[in-house]
Amino acid sequence: MKKQLYKTMVELTQNPIYTKMIKTFTKSKVSGRLNHSFSKVYQINHGEMEREIHEYATLNDFFVRKLKPGSRPIASDCVVSPVDGKLSQVGTITEDATFHIKEKDYKLGTMxxxxxxxxxxxxxxxxxxxxxxxxxxxxxxxLTGRLVKRWALGKYSEPVNQMGLLLGKEPLANNYRLITELEHKDRRMAMVKIGALNVNSVHPTHHKKEVEVGEELAYFSFGSSVILLFEKGMIEPSVDTSTVDLPVMQGQEIAKWL
Structure with a gap:
């Protein structure tokens, strides 16, 4: 029961009024009383957190917590995972600019x-x-590279949980999204950070032209998804591409350079 309640809080709903209420609550001091319960329900590792749990004043502060330096070793000479989470799918962008995710075709041009x-x-x-x-x-x-450009698209957002991906109207291509394009040795990669419902939940933290592998770029204030796009012939996945929802940690190798 508690898990479903917390899941609702961080994934939000299609009702903008309710979403605003949840957003306001998670930033209130009262919400901080839920931090211990939230942590227990999701079995969060306190040992890797930058601060003690009682030092996070609100549930939102706890949700966007930083980690202690060294908590996520960064693999070298490869492409690494940008986040903790599940590598839900790996595939090829077709020559007609579409890709297939969760039984749905997405248009790259729309995204x-x-x-x-x-x-x-x-x-x-x-x-x-x-x-x-x-x-x-x-x-x-x-990866290590140069920031070429960054732009935002979209306003209203649908859920990006499993049900939202199945029933929504291309949520990964239509939701609010912040896109960062990086260049590595004259080849480019785009990172699409996809926002949660009805709010801009993507917050950039990096504003320099150069970026090092493993360097923080942004954070989500509500749960969501990230898509990486690579040019043809740039990388070769080093994970089992037939595996769906593969658990990954930020800094873990996910692809080799070609």
């Missing part, structure tokens, strides 16, 4: 909104990561 970027990733690889309420919700760079 990115820029023709130049859409054409760049034809035939490339996509990786979808899903973050659940128990996960660490900060987003890190999967």
């Amino acid at each position: 990115l909104g820029l023709e130049s970027s859409t054409q760049r990733y034809l035939g490339g690889t996509f990786m979808l990561f899903y973050l659940s309420p128990k996960d660490y919700h900060r987003i890190h760079s999967p």
Whole structure:
């Protein structure tokens, strides 16, 4: 019962009034009283948290917690996972600019909104990561490179949980999303950070032109998803691409360079 309640809090609903109420509550001092219960329900590892649990004043503060330095070792000479969560799917972007996720076809042009970027990733690889309420919700760079551009699209958002992916109208391509394009050795990768319902839940924290692998880029204030897009011939996945919902940790190797 508690788990379902907390899941509702961090994934939100399609009712904008209720969503606003939940958002307000999770940022209130009263919500901080739930931190211990939330932690117990989701079995969160206190040993890797930057601060003691009683130091987080609100449920939102606890949800967007940072980790102690060194808690997530960063693999070298490869592409690493940008988040803790599940690597939900790995696949190929077709030459007609679509990709298939959870029984639904997505249009890359709709997701990115820029023709130049859409054409760049034809035939490339996509990786979808899903973050659940128990996960660490900060987003890190999967590679070392140069920030080419960053742009935001979308307003209203549908759920990005399993039911939302099945029943929503291309939520991964239509939801509010913050897109960061990085260049590594003259090849590009796009990171699509997908917001939760009715609110801008994606908050950038990195504003420099250069970025190191493992460096923090943003965080989610409510649960959501991340999609990585790679140019054709840029990487080769080093995980079992037939496995669905593979648990991964931020900094773990997910692909090799080609």
